[in-house]
Amino acid sequence: NAGVIQTPRHKVTGKGQEATLWCEPISGHSAVFWYRQTIVQGLEFLTYFRNQAPIDDSGMPKERFSAQMPNQSHSTLKIQSTQPQDSAVYLCASSRTDSGNTLYFGEGSRLIVV
Amino acid sequence: GQQVQQSPASLVLQEGENAELQCNFSSTATRLQWFYQRPGGSLVSLLYNPSGTKHTGRLTSTTVTKERRSSLHISSSQTTDSGTYFCAMDDTNAYKVIFGKGTHLHVLP
Numbered sequence: 771n772a773g774v775i776q777t778p779r780h781k782v783t784g785k786g787q788e789a790t791l792w793c794e795p796i797s798g799h800s801a802v803f804w805y806r807q808t809i810v811q812g813l814e815f816l817t818y819f820r821n822q823a824p825i826d827d828s829g830m831p832k833e834r835f836s837a838q839m840p841n842q843s844h845s846t847l848k849i850q851s852t853q854p855q856d857s858a859v860y861l862c863a864s865s866r867t868d869s870g871n872t873l874y875f876g877e878g879s880r881l882i883v884v
Numbered sequence: 885g886q887q888v889q890q891s892p893a894s895l896v897l898q899e900g901e902n903a904e905l906q907c908n909f910s911s912t913a914t915r916l917q918w919f920y921q922r923p924g925g926s927l928v929s930l931l932y933n934p935s936g937t938k939h940t941g942r943l944t945s946t947t948v949t950k951e952r953r954s955s956l957h958i959s960s961s962q963t964t965d966s967g968t969y970f971c972a973m974d975d976t977n978a979y980k981v982i983f984g985k986g987t988h989l990h991v992l993p
Contacts (some may be wrong), residue, residue, distance in 0.1 A: 815981065
C-alpha cells in the first residue's frame with residue numbers, strides 16, 4: 771500500500787499562471803478530500819468526492835479553483851490565474867467511506883506563487 | 885457548523901514528562917481522529933477514536949461523546965514527539981472533516 775500520492779511535491783509558479791495538482795488516493799478508498807494549509811488559516815477544507823462524484827465544494831474559492839475526479843485512481847485540483855495568497859500546502863486525503871473511517875493524508879503539494 | 889477547540893495552544897515539557905492534550909467540540913461527531921504533524925511534514929494519523937478509550941504505544945485517547953470532548957495523553961514524552969497535534973472530526977450534518985487549530989508541543993532534552 772503506497773499511501774496517498776500527491777504530485778508535484780513542490781511547485782513555483784508566476785502570478786497569473788495556472789497550477790494543477792494531482793492526487794492518487796489509496797486503492798479501494800471511495801472518499802477523497804482536498805485541504806489547504808497555511809500558517810495563518812491552519813487546515814481549511816476545500817472539497818470532497820465520494821465514488822468520484824463531487825459532494826461538497828463549500829470550501830473552494832469559487833472563481834479560480836476547480837477540482838475533478840475523472841476516475842477512481844486520481845483527482846486534480848486546478849487553480850487558474852494564481853495569486854500570491856494561493857501559496858500554501860495543498861493536502862489530499864482519502865478514506866474507505868466518507869464517514870466513520872480513518873482519513874489518510876498524502877505528503878502534500880507546496881505551491882508558491884511569485 | 886461544528887466548532888473544534890483545542891487546548892492548550894502550546895505546551896513545553898521536559899523529556900520524560902507526560903502531556904495531556906484536549907479537544908472540545910460543539911456537536912456530536914461520528915468520526916474523531918488525532919493527527920500529528922512535524923514542521924514541514926504531512927499529517928500522520930495517530931488514533932481514530934470517536935468514542936471510548938484507545939491506546940497505541942505511549943498514546944492514549946479518551947473520547948466522551950456526550951460531553952463532546954476528547955483527550956490525547958502522551959506518556960514519557962520524548963524529543964521526537966515535538967510537533968503539532970490536531971484533532972479532526974466530521975462537520976455537523978455533513979461528511980467533511982474539519983480540524984482544530986492544533987496544539988504545538990515542544991519537548992526539551
